[in-house]
Structure formats: C-alpha cells, structure tokens
Amino acid sequence: MPITISILTGSNVSIYRQIIDQVCAAAFAGRIPDDEPLPSVRALAEELLINPNTVSRAYCELAREGILESRPGKGMFISKRRQIYSKTERKRRIDQSVTSLVTEGLMLGFTAEEIVGLVASKTKELGGSR
Amino acid sequence: MRSATPVIETSGLTRYFGSKKAVDGVTMSVPRGSVFAFLGRNGSGKTTTIRMILGLTESTRGSSRVLGEDSQGLPPETRARIGYMSESHSLYEWMTVRESGEYQSRFYPRWNEKIFQAVAGHFQLDANTKAGKLSRGERAGLSLAITLAPEPELLILDDPAIGLDPVARRALLESMVYVTRGANRTIFFSSHLLDDVERVADHIGILDRSVLRACCSIEKFQASIRQFSLHYSNSAGRPPSVPALRGLLHVRRAEKNIRLTIALPDAATMTSLQALGATSIEEVPLSLGDAITGYLGDRGEQGSFFENTELESARSMA
Numbered sequence: 454m455p456i457t458i459s460i461l462t463g464s465n466v467s468i469y470r471q472i473i474d475q476v477c478a479a480a481f482a483g484r485i486p487d488d489e490p491l492p493s494v495r496a497l498a499e500e501l502l503i504n505p506n507t508v509s510r511a512y513c514e515l516a517r518e519g520i521l522e523s524r525p526g527k528g529m530f531i532s533k534r535r536q537i538y539s540k541t542e543r544k545r546r547i548d549q550s551v552t553s554l555v556t557e558g559l560m561l562g563f564t565a566e567e568i569v570g571l572v573a574s575k576t577k578e579l580g581g582s583r
Numbered sequence: 584m585r586s587a588t589p590v591i592e593t594s595g596l597t598r599y600f601g602s603k604k605a606v607d608g609v610t611m612s613v614p615r616g617s618v619f620a621f622l623g624r625n626g627s628g629k630t631t632t633i634r635m636i637l638g639l640t641e642s643t644r645g646s647s648r649v650l651g652e653d654s655q656g657l658p659p660e661t662r663a664r665i666g667y668m669s670e671s672h673s674l675y676e677w678m679t680v681r682e683s684g685e686y687q688s689r690f691y692p693r694w695n696e697k698i699f700q701a702v703a704g705h706f707q708l709d710a711n712t713k714a715g716k717l718s719r720g721e722r723a724g725l726s727l728a729i730t731l732a733p734e735p736e737l738l739i740l741d742d743p744a745i746g747l748d749p750v751a752r753r754a755l756l757e758s759m760v761y762v763t764r765g766a767n768r769t770i771f772f773s774s775h776l777l778d779d780v781e782r783v784a785d786h787i788g789i790l791d792r793s794v795l796r797a798c799c800s801i802e803k804f805q806a807s808i809r810q811f812s813l814h815y816s817n818s819a820g821r822p823p824s825v826p827a828l829r830g831l832l833h834v835r836r837a838e839k840n841i842r843l844t845i846a847l848p849d850a851a852t853m854t855s856l857q858a859l860g861a862t863s864i865e866e867v868p869l870s871l872g873d874a875i876t877g878y879l880g881d882r883g884e885q886g887s888f889f890e891n892t893e894l895e896s897a898r899s900m901a
Contacts, residue, residue, distance in 0.1 A: 462778040465868035467805065495764065502756045503782045504618055505763055556864055559857060 456485050458492075460501050468503055472511035477542075480520055480531050490528030491521065518542065588651065590615045590737050590769045591636055595645035598631050605631045607793040608645065613771055613786070618763065620780040621773040622875060623790030629773045630670065632790065633741050637667055650737060663691060666735030670742050672726040676715030680708045680725055684732070691733035701761075702728035705754040720751030727758055738762060740772035744779060752779070759783050777872040791879055801871065808832070808874040809848055813841045813861035820860075828855055833877050842867065844877040 456479045460471045479485050491497075494512065498505035512529055515521040518539030522532040558568040589612035596609040606628040613619045623629050634640035636647050638654040647654035652661045678686060680703060688694040703710070706724025708717070714725060723743060730738065744752055756779060762768055763783075774780055780787065787804055789797040797804060815822050822841045825834050830846035841859075845852060856864055869877070 462781045463870050463872050465870045465873070467802075467871070468781065469802075498763070499757075499760055501782075502753070502760055504785050505760070506618075506785050553865075560861070560863055 456491065458497065458501065460503065468501075469507050469511050469514075472497075472508065473514055476511070476515055477520060485531045487531055487533065490524075490530055493528060514541075588615065589613055590617075591647070591649050591771060593632075593636065593645065593647040596632065596635055596642055596647050597644040598628075598635060598640065599643045604793050606635065606642075606790075609790070609795045610645075611788050611795055611798045613769060613788075615769055616767045617786045618759070618770045618784045619772070619786040619788065620784035621771060621788050621790070622775075622780065622879075623773075624879060627790040628793040629790055630741055633739060633771075633773065637665070637739065663693075663733065664736045666730040666733060666738045668726050668730045668738075668740045668743055670745060672722045674714040674717075674722060674725060677713060679711050679713050680717075681710040683714055683725060683729065687729045688732065693733050695732050695734050698734065699728045699732035702731055702754075702758050705757055706751060719746045720748050723747055723751060724754060727755065731758060731762065734765065736768060738768070738770045738772075740770070742773050742775070744774055744776050752776075756783060777875055780875075781871045787875070789875070789878060797878065804878075805869070805871055805874055807847050808844065808869060808878055810842060810844045810867045810869050810873075810877070811848075811856060812865045812867050813843070813856065813859055814863045814865070815839045815841075815860075816862040819862045822861075823859055825859070826855070828852060844869075846878065 456476065458472055458475050460468050462468070464471070466474070476485075476491070485491075491512070492500065494505050494508045497508045501508075512521060516523055516529070518541055519532055520539060521529045523529055554572075555568060558571075563571075591611070591613035593612075594610050596606060597604070598606040609628075609632055621629055621633070631640060635642045636649055636654055638649075638657050641655065649657065650661050650664055652658065657665075674683060675686070684696070684699045684703070688696070688699075703724065706721055706728070708721055708724055708728075712721075714722065717725060723746075727740075727743065730740075743755055747755060759770060759772075760783060762770060770783075772784075781801075784801060786800050787797065788795060799807075813822065816839070822836060822839065825831070825841060825843065828843075828845065829852065830848060831843060832846055833842075833844040835842040841861075843856070
C-alpha cells in the first residue's frame, strides 16, 4: 500500500473532502511513489466501507486538479507535474480570505468602495502590481 | 442516458389510516444505481411508504411505480427483481440457517448460493442453528443473506440496522457496499444511523410527519443547509431577537452569540443577517448528521425548502 487513507464519519469535513485532503497531503509530502498506483475505487470503497461513487468522485476531482493521473489499464497514479495548489484549491482559499475580509470590513462600517480601495492599495504596497 | 428512468417514482402518494394521514402526498424519484437513504423520525411514515411502493399496502391517493411498473399489481417477474427486507425479519423459526437458504432458493431462478454463503459468513452464522435460536443481529444476517442471494436489481431495506450490535452493523455495511459492485444496482434503505448514511448513501429523502421535505443528492443537501455564528462583543450589547427569515431552521442562543441554521440562504438572507448588528458573522461548517438533525428539528414552520428546486427538477428529468 503506497498510501493509507482513513476516514471519520460525523465530521464537518465530508468523506469526499477527507479523501482529497489526505491524497493531497501525501502527494505534497512526497509519500506517494510515482510508480505505485493508488488503491482502485472498489478496493478503497470496500476497505473504508463507503460508497464507491464517493471514491470515484474524489479521484476524478484529484485528476481534474492535476494531482492524480489515470494510466489506462493500470490505475490512478500521482501526477508527475503538479502545482502546490490546484486551480480549484487556490480559488477556494482566496474565496475564504475574501469572504472574511469583506465581512469584517462591512461589520466595521466601511463601504464597498472603501474596501476595494484598501485592497487595491495593499496589493500595490505588497508588490502585486506585476 | 440509462439513469434517466428512476427505479422508484411516486407522485402524490398518500395513505390514510382512519382519519390519520400516515403518508401525505409523497412525490419522489430514486435514480437507478443510487444508494438512497430514506430518513425520518419514528412514525413519520417511512414503512407505510415502502409498503405502498412494493404494493403491499394500497394507497389512498396518488401513484407509485417501481422498475417501470405500477406498484399496485406488480407482475411476479418484476417482483423477483426486487429484494425486500422488512423490519421484522420474518423467518421460519423451525428451519436451520441452511434449510432456510435451500427453501428460499426454490423460489428464485437466479439464486446465487455463493452470495448466500458469503453474507451468512459475514454474520458468522452456523448453518445448523435454527432460525428461532438466532440473536437479533444473526436474524438480520440470515434475512439479508436470503434477500441478497437472488441478486436483486433493487434492494429495499426497511431499517436494516435496527437493534444490531457493532459487529453485525459492520457486516451489514460490508454487504451493502458489496452490492454496489453490480452495475446499476439500487439500494433504498431507511435508517436512523446517520454515520452509516454518510458512509454509504449518495441520495437522501427526508420524511417529516408524513410529508416528504427533501429529496436530493447528499452533496446538494449538505451545500443547502448552512450555519452561521453571530458574535456580539461587549459594546454591541445583547444579541437581538431573530426575525422570521426564509429557511430559518434552528436558533441557538448564548449570552454573546447566536447560531442560526438556515436552508438555502441567499443574498437577501445575508443582508438580513448583517442587519442584526453582530460584531462578526462566521459560517460554521456542519457535519451531514448536524445538517439532517437541524433539518428535522422542531420548529413552528412546516413545508419543504427543497420543494421548488429538487422535486420539480426530479420530475422534469423523468
């Protein structure tokens, strides 16, 4: 087994997300050898006692994010060229920060224009004008 | 698309017992190949709905189709493609485990003895024990072995986990996951065990006091039920009372905090939340169990927040 995935039920992180997070973490930590396939959808579903569709959706998402690649007839492998964070993950992270920033700004009584202005000047200050 | 025809499809399914409405206008559709969890508190009408789908109880109004046939008057060939395990596990008490299998196998041309043995093995049943001497969990195991051996296309399990110990519950889950190996096999099961639902189900239907209040994929359900925590600092004063918000399911108040569980919040909801004068508003991630419990929890309001989205789209897909 190149990677051990374990899931928790009753958590506020869905099983689907837990699989994705654990594969990502193992991939970025270099714990998954390039030449060993991940467990098949059925094998992982039967091992974890979960719906195979959940595993399959998680693998598809990981493939779409460029973390896994499918080699026909051989299974799912860790992708050779991978970004630290996938496009979706980067979007998710920035969304989270923007939401908390904007909520905080509105709570403190700033107008939308003022918030945009502050973001623009901070972006400039931190060298984001590239 | 193969999955376009639902395996179970009901429309306005209603049943009265005397003057009491046991099931009230249930319109739902169960996609082929899904693992569908049918949820609701005790007495909400789950068993009656299941029995109407199987044609074992007549409906007062409305219709139900299963595997493309009208539930009232299912031909024997269609019935043979459905595996049904009732809450009561009706078994012949004087037959041994082996005899029960042999007896049942005569009714099914497609009886798969390997499956019977495998399920009986999962539950560690002794072939020579009489059904009458089995424990609750073992009875469920024998009942499940008999239900699964004919390899039904549609498996209907009415509260299969009730009264099972952890080992038998695990065996039940193993058997359910095993069934999904077969292409296009559908499992429709009722349960109170939300951890099991989270593991194996991909769709849920929720009955509340005989009305179907949600019927959709689990992801959709989870994305629709959200919780917000409103915090009030000392200068902000005490949390105000919460006005009627569309989709508001539950309010939990503490001295400096209000937690609101809301179905399908939109931009207008967010504006209303911001008007409550909190120092900060934070979204709190919910587990599936919390989302379901929140949705089923007591509140004055009745009605389905999913009515116009899920049920309509399910109907137009059919």
